[in-house]
Amino acid sequence: MKKKINIGMIGTKFMGKAHSHALRDVSMFFDLDVEPVMKTLCGTSPETESIAKKYGWEKWTTDWREVIEDPEIHAIAVLTPGFLHKEMAVAAAEKGKHIICEKPLANSLEDAKEMFEAVQKIGVIHMTNFNYRRVPAVNLAKKLVDEGRLGEIYHFRAVYQQDWVLDADWVWRFDKKQAGSGSMSDKGSHIIDLARFLVGEITEVVADSKIFFKEKAVPGKNETRPVTTDDACMFITRFENGAMGLFETSRISAGHKNFLSFEINGSKGSLIFNLERLNELDIYLKDEDPSAQGFRNIIVTDPLHTYIDKMWPAGHIIGWEHTFIFQYYEFLKGIAENKNPSPSFEDGVKTQAVIEAALKSVSERNWIKVARDL
C-alpha cells in the first residue's frame, strides 16, 4: 500500500483554489509512490468550511497553527500573502513538515534566508511555487538552450504585464508590508526565476519603478488608503555567463490580463514564449535551410514533451492550471524519493536577492551587485 501524505493547506482563495484543484487531480494523471490526502484547509473567512467541502478537504480551520501542530499532517502548502510566509514556513519546518510555499518566497532576502535555513536544518522537502518552470514549452526552451541549439546566449528579454490595478479598490497587494515591493516582487519574481532557470545567475541590476496610483478606495467605506507598492518596474541585468537581460513588470498595462512573455537571442538562433499561448514556442534556428528560414511555431503538445505523455494525446492542449498539477507531481515525488525538487527555497532566496538588488538600485539610482553569499 502507498504511504499516505496528509496535506494541510493555508489559504483558500485564488491560490487555495489552484492548489486544491491540482492536489485533487495529480494522482489521476501521475503514478506516484505516495498518496496525497487533502486533510485540512485553513482560511480566515467564514466561508472556509463551505470552501473546504466544495474543494474536497476532510477538515477545515481558521487557525493556521492548528494545521501545523497537527501530528497527522505531513506537508504544508503556504498560500497566504508574503508577509506571513516566513512565520508559517519556519513553524512548519520546526514540526518536520514538508513545505510548498507560494512566490515570492518572502518579502525580504533576510526572511527568505531564514526560511531556507529552517528547512535545511530540519531536512524537510521544500519548494517555492514558481509554477511557470512547469510549462512544457518552457521546458522545451530550456532543452534547446542547454543543448546549445541557440549557441552563446546574448539576450534574455522578459515582460510580465497585467492591468487589474487600473480599476481595483484597495487590497492587501497595495501594502508593501503585506505584499513586498509590488509588481517587482509579485510579477518580477516569476520572470527572474525563469531567467535563472533558462539562462543562469544574474550578477548585477539597474532598475526603476514607480507608483502611479498613490491611493485606492477602501471597499464599502468612504475613504482611501495609500498605496505603497509599485505599479511598474523596469530593470536591466548582467548574467554570470555574459548575457544581457531586460525585464519589465507592470500591473497597469491596459489590455494585458496575464501577459508573461520572454525572448532569448543567441549566436545560433532565438526563441519566443508567451504564457497566453502556453502550448506554443516560436523558434528561429540559423542553421536551417536559408530559403525557408524564419520563426516557426511549435505546438508543444507531443508525448515527447515534458509531462505531456501523462496528459492527453498529441495536440490536445493544456492550460495554466496544469502547471500546478505538474508542480505537485514534482513535490510529491520529492517526498516519496526524499530528494529535494526544484524550484526549492534556495531558488526562492536567489530570486529574492535579485529583487533586493533591484530595490536598492531604485533607491540609489545606480547599478547594484546581486548578493552571492547566500
Ligand SMILES: NC(=O)c1ccc[n+]([C@@H]2O[C@H](COP(=O)([O-])OP(=O)(O)OC[C@H]3O[C@@H](n4cnc5c(N)ncnc54)[C@H](O)[C@@H]3O)[C@@H](O)[C@H]2O)c1
Ligand atoms: N504562482 C502563481 O502564479 C501565483 C498567483 C497568484 C498569487 N500567488 C501568490 O500566492 C500567495 C497568495 O496569493 P492569492 O492571490 O491566493 O491571495 P488571496 O488574497 O486570493 O488569498 C489569500 C489567502 O490567505 C488567507 N490568509 C490570510 N491571512 C491568513 C492567516 N493569518 N491565516 C490563515 N490564512 C490566511 C486568506 O484567508 C486567503 O484565503 C501570495 O504569496 C501570492 O504572491 C502566486
